[in-house]
Amino acid sequence: MQTHLSDAANHLPRAKExxxxxxxxxxxxxxxxxxxxxxxxxxxxxxPRGRIYLVKQALEGAPVGASTQQHLDRCLSCRNCETTCPSGVKYHDLLDIGRAWVDQQVTRPPGQRLLRQSLRAVLPQPRLFDVLVRAGQALRPLLPASLKTKLPAARVAPGQRPVPRHPRRVLLLEGCVQQVLSPNTNAASARLLDRLGISVEPVTEAGCCGAVDFHLDAQAQALDRARRNIDAWWPAIEAGAEAIVQTASGCGAFVRDYGHLLERDPRYAAKAARVSALARDLVQVLEAEPIEQLGWCAEQRLAFHCPCTLQHALKLGGAVERLLLRLGFHLADVPDGHLCCGSAGTYSLTQPALARQLRDQRLEALESAGPDLIATANIGCQLHLAGAGRTPVRHWIEIVEAALLVRQD
Incomplete structure (x- = not known):
């Protein structure tokens, strides 16, 4: 596609890209x-093709307005199109550049600005978010439906984490929303890794990966979060940590992108590239270990929802399913497994109508074979699917640990 960027767009840091x-x-x-x-x-x-044209026109200097912004906002950033594209178009990178450029020129309505600023102020701050969640649960009957469905009725207590005791050590990205709304996910991961001879080394200074800011009109702030995480992890990396493990594939996809997003930063480029190289989704760590030796009682029938970030961004489609089959779980066939559930980070809050339609379509496919549980690998998908109040939805690592505990009993 021939293009000629405007003089103003040519001065963007990612213009050549x-x-x-x-x-x-x-x-x-x-x-x-x-x-x-x-x-x-x-x-x-x-x-995607239409949005590419919109970004092209904007970067070439054509006037942009609320309509252009809306079409770009409606994109889920699921990256399904990248998996399909025969030419290898890096659509998500172009969308990020285009969105930032359009947002500089188009002022959002007050309601949109307030929502986005509120999400950015609350979600990456676990302590503040936890206070608000507790208040929301107490006032649950008074909340609007759009918020009520985002709050789990009860949270599974995380239980004890093992003290680091093995020579093999990994870091664990605690995340922000997940450690508040599903605290047992990371705790279960730490316990299972410990059983396999791998200790999770705590790094309390690391925080939100930055994805919330990045996708809500605050890309510079997101990169600052990435730099702070790199600084927090760096001593442990230099001391020999094997990997930086993520249990939420959305966070994992963003951390994997640190090296690319900071490649023009002379102070952080090399460190960011190292962090991206060490980033591992939990399934990548466990699939290389003799996990079957722990013993299992895996009698449940599961439907696995593979998050877009896991299959299209991290290219790990089928990895969790293969591991679950190794452990003896019965997996239901899920039609159209490549499609998005509509969660997409904060998309279910900024585009609720579209998100609900996509969720209901996804649930029809996931429930078509009558599973006992729906398993997934991303907190956003977990909360969004569970919000319908239908088949229970849990992170796959919690289901695996529960099966192990049954066998021990």
Whole structure:
């Protein structure tokens, strides 16, 4: 696709990257066939090809307005189109560049600004978020439905974490939303890794990965969070930590991108590249270990929802399913497993109507074979799917640990 960036756009830090991505696109339209929002809305501008044209026009100096911003906002960033694209177009990078450029020129309505600023102020702060969640649970009957469905009725207590005692050590990204709404996910991961001879070394200074800020009009603040995490992890990395483990694939996809996003930062480029190289989803760590030796009682029938960030960003589609099968779980067939559930980070709050439609479609597929539980690998998907109040939804590592505990009993 031929393009000529405007003088103003040419001064953007990622201008050459944007131009290179635009030239890669051959307008074939294969991407639209797997785009969730295009399938729902049937509008070319709500598919990847149309959004690429919108970004191209904006970067070439064409006027942009609320309509352009809305079409870009409606994208889930699921990256399904990247898996489909025969030309290898790095769509998510172009979208990030385009969104930031449009947001500089288009002032959002007050309600949108307030929502986005509130999410950025609350979600990455676990202590503040926990206080608000407790208040929300106490006032649950008075909350609007859109918020009520985001609050689990009860949280599973995390239990004790093992004290680090093994020569093999990994770091664990605690996350922000997950440690408040599903605190047992990381605790179960630490206990299971300990059983396999791998200790989780705590790094309390590390915080939110930065994805919330990055996707809510605050990319500079997101990169500052990335730098703080790198600084927090660096002593342990130098001391020989094997990996930086993520149990939420959305966080994992963003940490994996640190090296790319900070490649122009002379102080952090090398360190960010090292962090990205060490980033591992939990399933990558466990699939290399003799996990079957722990003994299992895996009689439940599961439907696994593979998050978009796991299959399209991290390219780990099928990895969790293979591990669950190794452990003896019965997996239900799930039609259209490549499609998005509509969670997409904060998308279910900023685009609730579309998110609900996608969630209901996904649940129909996940429940089609009558599973006992739905398993997933990302806190956003977990909360969004569970919010429908249908089949219980849990992180797969909690289901695995529960099966191990049954066998021990």
């Amino acid at each position: 944007a131009e290179s991505i635009l030239r890669t696109c051959v307008h074939c339209g294969f991407c639209n066939a797997t785009c969730p929002t295009y399938q729902l809305l049937g509008d070319e501008l709500d598919g």
